[in-house]
Structures are given as structure tokens and as C-alpha cells.
Amino acid sequence: MAATLLMLGNTLLMALREVRRNTLRSGLTTLGIVIGVGAVIALVTLGEGASRKVKNDISSMGVNMLTLFPGAMRRGPTSSAAEPLSLADAAAIEHEVSEINGVAPAASRNLLAVFGNKNWNTSAQGVTNSYVEVRNLELATGRTFSDAELAGGAPVCILGATVQRELFGREDAVGSAVRVGRLSCTVVGVTRSKGSSTFGNDQDDFVLLPLAVFQRRIAGSNHIGTIAISAQSEASTKKVQAQIEVLMRERRRIAPGQADDFTVNDMKEISDALTSVTAALTALLGAVAAVSLLVGGIGIMNIMLVSVTERTREIGIRLAIGARGHEVLLQFLVESVVLCVIGGVLGMVIGLVGSYFAGQALGFPFVLLPEVVLIAFLFSACVGVAFGYLPARKAARLNPIEALRHE
């Protein structure tokens, strides 16, 4: 056992010496593996960063959020015929559906917001305070609506970060009067920026008004556009969705067999779909990169075959002085594994550094996946064994007499 280990150590030293002796060739041979391993690691790491970003974005839009709106989604433009939602619907959901954290009815309309000589076209939303919770909004300055304001007292509003920037620049908007459509209202708060969503739309472009004010002074009706519902946990979203569907069918008197005239959207569904898309993309890119690893392996085999032919005489000498076939086989195998492992380590470093900077440029978080690094590394060693075996066997099977005569 000790002798075997010693032999292996000696073989390793010989292999390293051989690699160093032919630096240029070793470098070029290794390049294929460097690129292969680098590409696999970079693409998989970037892919993971992308899907992590998608998940973060979606959870910032509201954790475990469901949205209810009138009109069937699947059946073309039927929404005009669908009966709008009402505050009573929101109240019913809040009372009858279990495992929910909050219910936030909202009505919206696109309006021009004006302050001084600046104006900005934005979405005016009539909401209650539960909207802030359900949508996961945070206030940068100011406060949410008071009970009196929600009941329809003096007109007030909360600005999204984009509206604050466009109308006030760096000045604090709280306390100023902004005109929303024809309604002049006092700013009581500004939300913290959430940035753009996965779909690319600005999540900070809105003005929030108390629902009662919006209905009375802007919309002129009691209609509710959407109801956002937050479930208690990710696991309960499915159950909540089913309960809402049953409840709404009942309230809207939809006969069994008839299609829904409303839609309940589950953010988790969208999130899952997006995650699986990015996962599929990552797998695809990883597979393409794996092909380049394979090509790198073939390159190693090619060079090792050339090397065996070139070193026929050396092999003859080794066999003559007592090397056994398997010792020569081991020597060439170790050499190709050493080449691959050097390539694997270089590729690993390049892949990780590359994906770190690419991730920064693309705004993806950097996610180090130890298992992917390990697998890519082990795979490169396996490539060394797999593609080194044929040349090594060729070397081991040489006839010492002929090998010695080889010029």
C-alpha cells in the first residue's frame, strides 16, 4: 500500500515535470478545458443569479400576493361586459376567506400630476392603508392615511418615488400641495423606491389617494378595479385562491358550468413560471458549455496521442528498465489528468471571476454554487481519465524492442 502511494506520488511528480517541460503545448492543450469549465461555471452561476433576481423582484412586488380583477383572462376582451368589483366584495373576502393577512381593494386611473411648473403622467390609485402592507410598500418619509382622511376628509396623497423625483427633485414633497387631475391634495408621505420589476415596468410610478376620495372626487363611482389579497404563507396561496374563486362565483351568481367573469392571479404562479424559464435557460446554456468541455477533452486526447508517438522511445526506455505496462499507463493517465485538473482550476477561477463581473454589469446577485464548482472540477478530472485512457493504453501496449528502435 505504502509502495503504491509512493509510486503514485512519483508518477505525479513525473507528470508535473513533463507538463512544465512543455509549457506552451501544455498551455494550449489545457485551454480547451479552461474554456469548457470556465463557460460551464460562468453560465450556470449567472443563470442562478438571474433566477435569484427574478425571485427577489417578485417577492418585492408583494409576498404571497394574489390579485382579483373582473373579467376572464382567457376569453378575449370580455372585461367590458364583466360586472365591476365593489368594497362589499373586499369585505366579504376579508371575512370569509381563511389564511389571509390583508385585503386591499384599489381603483385606478391614469392622470396628470402637477406641481408648480412640472407635471408627470402617472397612475392615481384609490386605496386603503392595507394596500401599503399587501403591496409591501415602505414609506421613505411621512405617514400613511389617517382614519379621517380614509373616511373622505381633506384630500391627501402619498407619492411613489418616481413621482416625487419628477415633480420635486431632491426636495421633500411632504406638506406640499399637488394637483392630481382636477383635485388638489396635500402630500403626506413618499414611498421608498422598489426599482423596476422583472417585466421592466416602473414600480414607483403612482400617486396613492384614500379610496373614498378617489371614488367621490375622481372616478365618480363606487367601483373597485382590483383587490389584492396577501396569503399568510407561500403554501396557503393555492388554498386562498380556491376559496376566493368559490366565494366570488357565489357572490356574482355564476351558475355551475359557466365560466368565471373574474380572474384571480397568483404571483407565485408567475414567479414559478419565470423561475422555471430561467432554470431551463441555465440548463440549456450549461449544456452548450458542456459541449465545449467535451471538445476540450478531445483536444487533450489528441495531444496525448501525439505525445505518445513522440515519446515512443522514452516509453521503450522505461519499459526496458523495468516499468510495467500499468505503470506506463498510469504515467500517461496521470499526465492527462494533471493537464485537465490544471485547466479545471484555471477555468474555475476565470468562470467565477467572469460571472462575478458580468453579474454586476447585468445587476444579478452573485450566487456561488459550491456543488456546480465541485461538479465542473470533478468532471474535468474525469475528462482527463476518459480521454487520457486511450493514449495511455496505446503507450502501455508498446513492444519495448520496437519502441527502443523508434526514431
Added chain:
Amino acid sequence: MTRELIALEGVTRVYGRGESEVRALAGIDLKIAVGEFVAVMGPSGSGKSTCMNVLGCLDSPTSGSYFFRGVDIAHLTLDQRALLRKHYLGFVFQGFNLLARTTALENVELPLVYRGMRSAERKTRALRALHEVGLDGREHHTPAELSGGQQQRVAIARAIVTEPSLLLADEPTGNLDSAKADEIMNLLVALNRERGITIALVTHEPHMAAYASRIVSFRDGRIEADERKVPQA
């Protein structure tokens, strides 16, 4: 009185089959005792190189017996023959056959590497062998930095570093000028006399064969003559 190291009995070696059959060895009987210095002579194609390959366990006889220290080793596997070479045989070739871009010391250490020896002991023994062939101070030169004679000395050091029972030298002076050739031959003679190493030398030059204590002449795959020299005073 003398111990027998090698005995070939009715050894034949046939290459090819049918029409193209070549009988390189057509029945050889040869005994070599421990401590002998045997020169194997003959024109090319006489079978002397084939005989050398069989003696060196690089090749197996087609028929007949090869007793090495009393054991018949005529029909061993490749690996078994490799083990024999590793433990009992040393080779010196016409073309030196050193590893290129490898220092003299590393070349001499190589057979010890295959014996699984530790590096410190390897180095000690390799340095001693290089000293014996008179190459002190050249341990870290590569073959390209050494003259032909020096390269052959490295090869001899590599062959004797394992303290082999038999040293096989195949035209060791073929690539050297006569002055260098005489030096190498004198070295071999010294190793034979002082260390008692049994040597089998293949050559076609009578002048080189004259250094040996016994000359075996081959012709057409058979031994034509076997003369022992009377030891000189």
C-alpha cells in the same frame, strides 16, 4: 565451482509465418556463469541481437528453455518479464537512450523510481553510481549538454545503479570514436573485475570483443564458435 547464471537450452526464435518465416535463432545452447564477461559477435542478421533481446527478457523464445538462476523463465507474461528486468537486469544501448531534457541524476534515478525507492535513498545511490562511472560534477547536466562518451557513462550508471545480476550492452561503443570507445570498454572491464558484474556485450567489432573474457560467435541463428580467453597475467 562457478555458479551458473544463465542457461539457454535449444532456444529458437521464429518471426513471421509460412513463406515469410524467419528463424532468427535456430536452436541455441549457451551457459553464462556469474562474473563472466561475454562478447556476442556476428554479422548483422546472425541472430546476436535477437539473442540479446531474449537474454534481456525483452522477447520470449519461440521454443526451448531459458534458465535464469536455475528457473525457467522462457514463457512469462509481459509484466513478469518487466519485473525480472527491474530486479535483475541492466541495459546499455548503442544510442544511449537517455531521457531527453532530464538531468543525468534523474536518468540514473529512473530505475529506482520503478522499484518504489524513496527519493533520498535514490539520490544517494544514483550519485554513487555516477561517481563510479567518473561523472562527478556532471550530475545536473542534461544529455544535450554531455558528450557521447559521457552520455554512455550515464547510461552505464543507470544500468548498474540497481546492482543487476546481468548487464546487457548492445553495441555500447557503436556511436563513439575509438578513443571514447576504449574508455567505455575499460569502464565495463573494471565493473566486471572489481564489482563482479556479469556482462553480456553485443558487438560486431573484434577489437571491442577482445576486451571480453569469452567470445561467442553467431552465424545464421546458430553459435559458430565459443572461445574462452586465457586470463592474462
